Amino acid sequence: MSSAEQNLITRLRLLPAVLGIGAALLVAGCGAGQITQTASQVPAVNGSMGTVKQIAVRDAQLAYPTGKRYYSRGDSASLIVTIANSGQTADKLTSVSSPQFSSGAQIVGDATIPGFHAIAASATAASPATTTSAAPTSTTGTSTTGTSTTGTSTTGTSTSGTSTSGTSATSATTTTAVSSDPNLPVGTIRIQLVGLNLDKLQAGQTVQVTFTFANAGDLTLNLPIAADRSPRSDN
Structure with a gap:
């Protein structure tokens, strides 16, 4: 070869x-x-999301109204949300407020978020609370804000911060906390906004909601209404 x-x-x-x-x-x-x-x-979720310091709020939305297609004046609405703590130090959700719900909010269950853990709020309506209400919260004073997104589109930075003088309005809503509920699983809470001050609130509209944490501060998001999960009837 x-x-x-x-x-x-x-x-x-x-x-x-x-x-x-x-x-x-x-x-x-x-x-x-x-x-x-x-x-x-991006995550395929319907709700809003945002972060403030070590706290991340994910898939936040109002539950779809039960038995009808929209919320009416005076109605209450449950929140669906997951709150995660990426830091080592525990934090706590101390209050929830919305200018569209003038009668305040209820937090049922232990809203403490341990380090590297998460808690979730279900859509089950909260029972009327009988405990003493916490001090009213308002938009005055300084607070820490984070960025927020709605669905897959960014809505910009949160709308809290230092208060302005003059004709700026404050929110006098009150959050009532119930420390425990034997029917709630560990890591689960209920959040209910009370007293809608609009004639109608329906799918496609958003509600401004502020979550206040003991250490992280305030996070304001625009929350949509969740999709209707009831079976569709064929005509």
Whole structure:
């Protein structure tokens, strides 16, 4: 066998190895550049989300009204939300308020969020509380704010901060807390906004809600109404 034939056979034997190395480098390059279908995707949730310091509020929304298509004046509305604490120090949700619900809010259950843990609020309506109400909360004073998003679109920074003098209005809503409920699983609370001051609130509209935490401060989000989960009737 001639020298040229031997070189040809050697090159043919090396060809699969070279192609394999090239394919591996191409895959590694794609991974490093995050050229994937999921690299630019956002969470598929209907509610609003935002962060303030170590506290993250996720998928926050009003429960769909029971037995009808909209909330009427004077109605109460339950909140659906998950609150996560990414820090080592525990925090606590101390109050919830909304300018669209003038009778305040109720928090049922232990709203403490331990470090590296989360709590969730279900859509079950809270029972009327009999404990002493906490001190009224208002929009005056300084507070820490975070950024917020609604669904998959950004709504900008939260709307709390230092109060302005003059004709600015304050919210005199009161949050009533019930420390425990034997029917609630661990890590679960109930939040209910009380006394809608609008004639009608329906799907497609949003409500401004401020979550106040003992350490992290205030986070204001625009909350949508959750989708109707009842079966659709065929006409």
